[in-house]
């Protein structure tokens with residue numbers, strides 16, 4: 001384990017505020033997150049996968065916020081993480097909800113390579129789409145499309161809404177405000193726990209559903 005990495009128990013303590021007391025936590029979750037963190041720290045020392053470098057902060061902000069989102073997706077069986085970067089929120093969602101069919105879309109090659117490495121190491125069935133979401137066959141759609149910290153959120157929401165058959169789950173900072181929601185409507189706005197500065201989880205649902 002790299003000196004700066006964290007144990008499964010330390011990770012469990014750090015993410016506890018983001019998990020509801022009745023959350024069904026799969027037995028391997030914290031060991032899997034520890035392996036994921038170890039890989040992320042190793043890769044991040046060479047390539048810039050995330051600007052957050054401090055392990056506790058990575059666990060709180062990236063893992064914690066993603067796990068929090070995983071509990072507010074409602075009923076779904078397929079999920080697209082639009083602009084997954086180093087795997088947020090899609091990978092922690094996959095670990096907390098292993099029954100979901102998760103696709104991580106990431107257009108930057110080095111980040112997609114990292115995602116494939118995590119998926120392979122953890123033995124997951126998660127799909128990595130190493131291209132722009134817009135390049136997916138038009139027939140591909142998902143129950144939920146999740147977006148977090150994607151630049152030009154309005155354009156991303158427009159592209160994401162073409163792929164979402166039920167809901168968009170948007171993790172945005174309070175400063176960003178709500179993006180233009182196309183044919184979706186805002187159904188929930190939840191302030192995330194922890195010290196995260198005004199970060200909100202916005203859930204939008206198609207009018208027709």
Ligand SMILES: C[S@@+](CC[C@H](N)C(=O)[O-])C[C@H]1O[C@@H](n2cnc3c(N)ncnc32)[C@H](O)[C@@H]1O
Nearest residue numbers: 083084085088105106107108132133148149150
């Ligand atoms: C600022 S990063 C955020 C990554 C991650 N969602 C997070 O919260 O840490 C945005 C990522 O979205 C990717 N991205 C932006 N537009 C995309 C698109 N249309 N299709 C696929 N990936 C996209 C970028 O390459 C970048 O890695």
